[in-house]
Amino acid sequence: MVFGQSxxxxxxxxxxxxIFREDENYRFFLQQYAKYLGDVVDT
Incomplete structure (x- = not known):
């Protein structure tokens, strides 16, 4: 990821x-997103 880019x-x-065929797939994605990017990106 590059600072200042969208x-x-x-x-x-x-x-x-x-892509998320079941609700639990989406929840897993959100957990991983928070774990790896939560402190790095602004959403």
């Missing part, structure tokens, strides 16, 4: 296929 996180793959 990044977008998507919840769909190409077309309309969901």
């Amino acid at each position: 990044y977008h996180i998507y919840n769909h793959a190409n077309g309309s296929e969901n």
Whole structure:
């Protein structure tokens, strides 16, 4: 990641296929996001 740059996180793959097929997949992603990026990025 580069300071001052914007990044977008998507919840769909190409077309309309969901990346997070189940709620627990999304919760896992959010936990990992908080663990690794919570103190580094501003969301």
